[in-house]
Amino acid sequence: MLVLLFIAGCNSDKDPILGLEPVDGLQSILISPENPTVPAGLTQQFTALGVYANGTSLDISDKVTWSSATAAVSTINSQGLATALQAGTSVVTASFAGKSANTDLTVTSAVLTSISISPLDASVADGLTAQFIATGVYSDNTTENISSVVNWLSSDTSIATMNPNQTASSGLATAASPGITQISATIGALSATTSLTVTDAILMTIQLTPVNANLFVGVSRQFNATGIYSDGTSQDISALVSWASSATAIAVINSSSGAQHGLATGQSAGATQISATLGAVSASTTLTVNAATLSSIVVTPLVSTVTAGLSRQFVATANYSDGSSFDVSRSVVWASANTQIATMNANGAVNSGLATGQAAGAVQITATLGSISGSASLTVNNATLTSLVVTPALSSVVTGQNRQFTATGIYSDGSSDNLTSLVTWTSSDNAVALPNANMQSSSGLVAGLSSGTVQIRATLAAVSAEATLTVTAATLSSISVTPVISSVAVGLNRQFVATGIYSDGSTLNISHSVVWASANTQTATMNANGNSASGLATGQAAGVVQIRATLGSISGTATLTVTNASLSSISVTPVNPSVVDGLTRQFNATGTYSDGSTADLTAVANWTSGTIAVASMNASLAANSGLATGLSAGTSLIRASFAGVDGSTTLTVTVATLTAIEVTPENASAVVNETEQFIATGVYTDGSRVNISSTVVWTSSNTGVAVMNASGQLNSGLATAMAAGSSTITATLGAAQDSAVLTVTAALANNPQAPAMGELQRFVMIASQAITTTAGSAIADGDMAILDLARTAYAGFTPGPVAGQFTQLTNGVSYAPDDVTPPYVVPVPYASMVAFINQVRTDLGVAATFLAADPNPAAATQALPAELGGRVMTRGVYRNAGNVIIQQGNLTLDAQGDPDSVFIFVIAGTFTTGAPGGNLVLTGGAQARNVFWRTGGATVFGSNTSFAGNVFAWPQINLGTGTAITGRLFSVTEQVTLDANAVTKPQ
Structure with a gap:
């Protein structure tokens, strides 16, 4: 049902957003869902969308006359709720003002x-x-x-x-x-x-978000209330509190139940107190309704493509005369210039701005607020679905936890789209693993119920695909909370992650399953449990506090220090960049505090554009805050403000047209089941070169050989190898096009799939807390990074002549979260050092979790002996749930003449090497870059030994005096300690 904005004193039957009667200009009716299937005895809710002559849409479900042609099969009430009675098919009809629409309801005899x-x-x-x-x-x-x-x-x-x-x-x-x-x-x-x-926890305080927000006349902002309880836990109580505005002439706030609970709407310029009350506890914050006038509306994405029958979400951002921006997607009137090509969701709903392709063609999508409009171009193609790909293809989960699957549709033109919420998910054995109900926001989420192996199938019409899920009976042994030690300034946030470590040595991110608590809510509070932001701590007052994650009887803790450091300055990066008209540029705001610490303020800063005709900013306090869109040639001062401190830089927008696209790599290779990332670079008439990978339409000429990720996503351009052969990978935008060739070769028999390394490829050494060395260490051919503490966590290193260089580090630089640019250099394409470090942390967690999982997608697991000295081992996955040593001789890894052989060793306990043996020897073409060690306990390399491979250690890595490593050393939660060692990244 459409949720409408409530306007005081409005009792007209007109739609309060469109301002029209439901009969005015009605052209057609659309019924959703189309052709659903439901077992007998259940109900199906239908929605009727009225499509009007001006291209707008209105939910008229309660206005139409509903009927079911075969009453013995189903009945339907006046609100569109159908009841399935017995197996068969009945035509459901919605009629209003001389227009009607039909769809089939199929009732199955499934019991x-x-x-x-x-x-x-x-x-x-x-x-x-x-x-x-x-x-x-x-x-x-x-x-x-x-x-x-x-x-x-x-x-x-x-x-x-x-x-x-x-x-x-x-x-x-x-x-x-x-x-x-x-x-x-x-x-x-x-x-x-x-x-x-x-x-028996009692409500202590209520936290409101956003704090001291700004709003504009005629638009709305959602407020949320989080309850802080006496046991240190937090809950979202937005729907339970009573909301109020102290000055309803300035802003009204919805306090009735429903999706709009806590939604404030600006009425006139001024300030009002927004309060939330539950029992005897209340909280308030200031909402300022700005008198700034609306200057323009930017609709994004500016150019996009969708297949008929699928949808594309558009966002409307309003730019005001004071340079600020606001997401007004639920306040504008959306319209399609040709409703035969695409229709829009009902205006005012949560998913307003969602366009659905109806037939092939190009159409303008317009968003209007008052007298101001903005538009974007949508191309609808008539490609047909040819196949589905379900990922991950082979995965595991422990009983009681969930695994998210994704269904990607492959179309006749070689393009791809995410169909996860549209397919029907089934399990070959529901007693082992059970998918969530279909057609929901959580579609594709499968719960492990008991040990066994099942096939998870996704089906759409006559097309289906499967993936294999193994459910293990492993029990939770411990919980690791990371970062183990960290700090944050009062008022800022720190994201914690809870990783479950299981009895078989596997690990799983259980941040959304655990109960988070703060030992002292006066020092720090936690976000509400059970949602996407679980584990986010907010500093309240200076002090040290334990952050705890609990699941059943198992808990893990981390230490958070909250400082009362004051914000000294804000740096906005990149500095003085340029962007082509119509394209975007991401800015980041990094705050430097009085104690020398830094924090990423991108999501909390108020962003403004000095010349809104030249560039507009995405809405502040949103997931994509800091994103600027070039609108016309010129310069604009981009400013980030927080806590009374400003930082700025200049954005130059050039008027240029796309002349060519370059796809790289030109000739790529991959083995079956591996991926290859392609990049599309746009070449413009002003000579600029821009990464437009998320804007182009990607296609594969042979989807049997390789399929592409859905276009229009952050990971667009990623190809997945399906079978041996060759495929042409093409990127298209308008009339510009370029291609590359991907050659796929068959995988070696019993050769494990290596983890996706992402940004880890560039590094020779990474640690969460510290990297220390004595004199005499030599590190070569890679970068180093501290992820969770400041640059001072590098101990024993001698700074070089350039920021980030060490005399002990050859052909590489070092990074830390508090590095400020300049003098430090942020790797391309990141907008700030914090953004780069965050990506490295993410990639490290993904790779470490992949290595610990069982089974590997390409090879069965073999037992790993506790003593490896004197053994010769060939490619494969080896696992030991206890401690492992290399001591009674050397360990030899034999690739048997295949240099692509992959070796994966998963050790749940400690890993130690040392005299009288303790060396690792590579033979038969084995490459250090293809050897992976995943250790759950402390990893210690004996003095004067040699070792090879990529080491992912959950806690610390310690190198004895004179140890030589050809590989990478990654400590996920603690530190790497060197003692006159040679460490060289493999090539």
Whole structure:
């Protein structure tokens, strides 16, 4: 149902955004979803979208007359809710003002075989609510959300009560008193049960976000309330608090239940206090409604392509006379210049700006607010779906945890698109692994239930594909919270990650599953548990606090120091860049504090453009804050402001046209199941060269050999090798086009897949906390990085003549989060050192987790002996759940004449080398770059030994005196310690 902006005193039947009657100019009706399938006994909600002569759309679900042609198959009520009665197909019709639309509802005879409840074993503070979901598993292996049709029951209503059954809020439990109660979902003879623990934690304070926000007349901003509890945990209580505005003539805020709870709308210039109250606890913040006038609207992406039947999300950013910008996607009126080619979602809804391709052609998408409009170009093609690719192709998960799968559609023109939420997901054995209900935001998420191996299938129409998931019975041994030691200034954030370490040595990011808590909420508070930002700590006052992550009886901690350092300056990078008209440039804001520390302020700074006719900024306080779009030739001062401090740089926008595209690498090679990243560089008439990989349309001439990631994404241009052969990879934008050749060769038999290294490729050494050395060390052919502490964590090194250089480091430089540019140089294409370090940290975590997983996508796991001395080993994956040594002789790795042979060693415990043996010898063409060591305990290399390979150690790496390493040394959570060592990155 369309959620409309509430306007005080408006009782007209007109749409408050479009200002039209539902009958005015109605051209056609669209029904969604199209042609759904549902088992008998369930319901299906239909929505009717009215498409109007001016290209806008309006949700008219409650205006149309709904009917079902075959009443024995299904019935439908006046709100579009259909009830499936028995197997068959019925035509569902929506009629209004002389227009009508039809779609088929197919009812299957599949019977319900079991029920699953999520989340399992939830915990909630007294007085709060917990939403449970009941997923039905059917005889045809499909899954459906049946929360609204089951009977919910709490075994002890004095502890928690359930919302009424058969309602939209079915499955919502309300905590009444501390204790444990069993929550059950029953339908017929089938039921499922889980526990709900109600804690005695009490609400201490409420935190509101955003703080001291700005707004403009006629647009809206969403406020959120986080409850801080006495046990150090936090919960999102936005829907529970009572919202109020102290001056409703300046801004009103929605306090009614629903998706708009906490949505404030500017009415006139001035300031008002926005407050949230729950019981005796309340909090408030200032909302300033700005008198600045609207100057322009920028719609992004400016140019995009979509296949008929699929959708593309557009964003409208308003630029105001004071240089500020605001996301007004829910406030503007969206329109398509030709609704036969593309239609827009209903205006005012959460997903306003979503365009759906209807037929091949080009169309202008327009966003209008008052008298100001902005537009973008959308090309719809009529390519047909030829195949699907499900990733990851081979993966594992421990029981009780989830694995996210992605379905990529491959089309007849060689292009690709993400179809994860559109396909039907099934498991070959629902007792082993169960997919979430289909057509949801969490589609493709599969829960491991019991040990075994299953096929996870994605199906759309007649096209399907599978992936293999192994569920292991490994138990959680410990939780590692990273960074182990870190600091943050008052008012800023630090993201923590919880990694589960399991009994088989595997690891898994469980940040969204654990319960996060701060030992002292006066010093630091945590984001609400169970959401995408779980693990984010916010400094409240100077001090030292323990951050804890708990799952069941297992906990892990980290130390956070909150400083009261004041912000001294802000540097905006890159410095004085240029951009071509119509393209974008990402800026970063780095704050330097009075204690010398630095922080990334990009997401929290207020960004403005001095000349909004030349360049506009993305909305501040958003995921893509700091992104500038060039609008016309000239210069504009780009400014970032935070806590009364400003930083700025100049952006030059040039008027240039695209003359050519260059795709690199021109000739690439990969083995089956590996990936290759292609880059599209746009060459413009002013001589500039710009990375436009996320803007072009990527295609593969032979999708049987290689498929491309979906276009329009951050990782667009990534090719996945499917089978031996050759394919031409093409990037197209308008009339410009260029191609490269990807040659795919068959993988060596039983050769493991190596981890994707990303930015790790450039490094010889990385540590979370410190890298220390004594005199006499020589490090060569790679860079070094400290990820979580300042540059002072390099100990024993002698600075060179250029920032980042050490006399002990040849052909490489060092990096740290507090490096300021200049004098330090940020690697291309990153806008700041912090952005670069963040990417390195991400790549390190991805690679380390991949190595620890079982199975590897290309080779079965073999047992790894505890003593490796005197052994000769060939390519493969080897695993040991305990400690491993190389001592009684040397270890020889034999590639048997195949230099592409990959060796992966996974050691859950400690790894030690030393006399009388302790050396690693490569023979038969084995390459150090293809050897990977993943260790869960301390890694110690004995004195005067030699070793080879890429070492991913969870804690510390210690090198004895005189040890020589050909490889990379990465300490994920602690430090690397050198003692007169030679370490050389393999080529």
